[in-house]
Amino acid sequence: MNEPDLVQLLTPTGERLDHPDYSPRVAHLDPEALRGLYRDMVLARRFDTEATALQRQGELGLFPPALGQEAAQVGSGRALAPQDYAFPSYREHGVAHTRGVDLVDVLRQFRGIDHGGWDPRAHNFHLYTLVIGSHTLHATGYAMGVQRDGAVGTGDPARDTAVIAYFGDGATSQGDTNEAFVFAAVNNAPLVLFCQNNQWAISESTDKQSRVPIVERGKGFGVPSVRVDGNDVLACYAVTSEALERARSGNGPTFIEAYTYRMGAHTTSDDPTRYRSAAEEEAWRRRDPIDRLRLHLEATGELGQDFLDELAAAGDALGVRLRAEVKAMQAPATSTMFEHVYAGAHSVVEAERAWFEEYEASFTDAPASTAGATR
């Protein structure tokens, strides 16, 4: 089978490549902007390391690391405009960071104190969705709403809006994802369908999801499709920029397959040694997204020691803050399980809540029901 073209602007050894379509889309990224992308990726990886350690220490119930996927997430996330809206799966910690979500809040779900953790509207970054592929339809519908609001094709860069949905290789088998392609295509919705093909859906390799390269799936839906080196932050930025611009200008959806690798486990409960080889992991380690940008910036002399010192300090500060704030996260009051079930009044919920509060109060040594339990 012929492998499809792979858009690459930065080789694993840090050399810049020229691409007629995509190089112009990163031409404006000056050394400071490149260092910014490097910084985002390093902090995203530090977050991964810290969160994994917190899970091992029993402070988190579970954590899904994004290790190895930093370029796909930071490159695409930094291509978004403020008014664009992102619908993540559950591993998009790097995208969350680019949308201004406090990474501490990402851990509220994995601490077991919240099903969400942040205000989606404050960041135009939806909550994580754990049912695989479901949110691709939410993104499509949101994009259909953007169309109805007249927020595409006006030419006003502050008004025209794109929507991006993040999902994985496994999600391409889901009916909902395929329906999202159908609805996005027939509506010409301003949507970017961004698949991080990290080669593994827990233990199932991509060949258990598709007989053709995943990028080729888009053609049948009539959606322009591109495969990009997902470990190349510049290429990811470039192809996402192009797709977002197509969406915002009213020219419809784009499918991006970011070809990458999940260097870590699916989650902290997973054991990748049961299904993949150390040699495979090693081969991908040599294509590391952070290393290649570092090599490039070193070669061009744009990675000053001051920057590296500041970044190391920022990483340490993030680690200190994550550890302190996660450990300080308290379980919510038990009564909160009855809150927000409905937006309006619901007599059954209210009756059950009243009963439960009375029941709790019947224990003479019980704390007041509004007090937070300490795990």
Added chain:
Amino acid sequence: MSTATTTAAAGTSTGSHAAPATGPSTSTVQRLTLAKAINVGLRASLEQDPKVMLMGEDIGQLGGVFRVTDGLQKDFGPDRVVDTPLAESGIVGTAIGLALRGYRPVCEIQFDGFIFPAFDQITTQLAKMHYRSRGRLSLPVVIRVPYGGGIGAVEHHSESPEVLFAHTAGLRVVSPATPADAFTMIQEAIASPDPVLFFEPKGRYWDKGDVDLSHAYGTSDAAGLDHARIARPGTDLTLVAYGPTVATALRAADAAAADGTSIEVVDLRTISPLDTDTVAESVRRTGRCVVVHEAPVLYGTGAEVAARISEACFFHLEAPVLRVGGFHSPYPVARLEHEYLPSLDRVLDAVDRALAV
């Protein structure tokens, strides 16, 4: 909400609804089929709120296979009355996204048996978004479902899956029995800040009734979505029904009256929340209760009503609460559906059994 408030509100609402048809008294009253009443209610909502939109299969140019949306695409355009691809999960999933963007989508699922491809979106996504976002996101999405049997249809076209949704926290589940309720309740469902499963008794689509068009959403005459109504007052037994079986229950009450038995008919109107207070208040007066629905009785609405009435009215009950409904078998072939459905005779049989205790 206190018990007293609920009961009072339900009591107030029963006045106009329970009144026997007296013929048009004002120019705002029209005699409409149930299907047309929903159509007029949808039109009113589309006119009132530019964010309201309809989505579904064949609802545009065709006007829906039951013509419930007849003429609406012509008047409101294809962006507000959308013929969608044939994918129920896609319809509900994109409706969620539209609601996140500030729209109020009303989805039509063509037939009850076709809702299951959307079951995941409805139960894992639509129902939970308000809760999981701690109230930051709400999804005012209505899902209209023509349901129930009696029309001689093929497989998957006659089912009553309402309790699958009532069992899911975060969803409201309602079913109108009359054109008057259909007209107001569809508007109330659209105005609700919560997702509403709106089950339309398709076997009653062509039943006519007086609809007071001034009883639109937002008027003081609208009963509200959360209350049952007493469709017919009585003293000897409470017959609880909703949707398509309310008419059957009223016929049973007529038949029983000829034998000197006074039956009170409660139209639940809402399955979630369940208005236990109105039913309990009735049963405390009558001492007997029979629940009728087309859905299978096993784990059904009748089971929930029986459990709650046993708890709330134990010392008022003269007989066990009985249920009449579908059997624990798949919906049968059309030529057998009249034996499967709760017929007038089966309802009267249950009434006799309850009175014999």
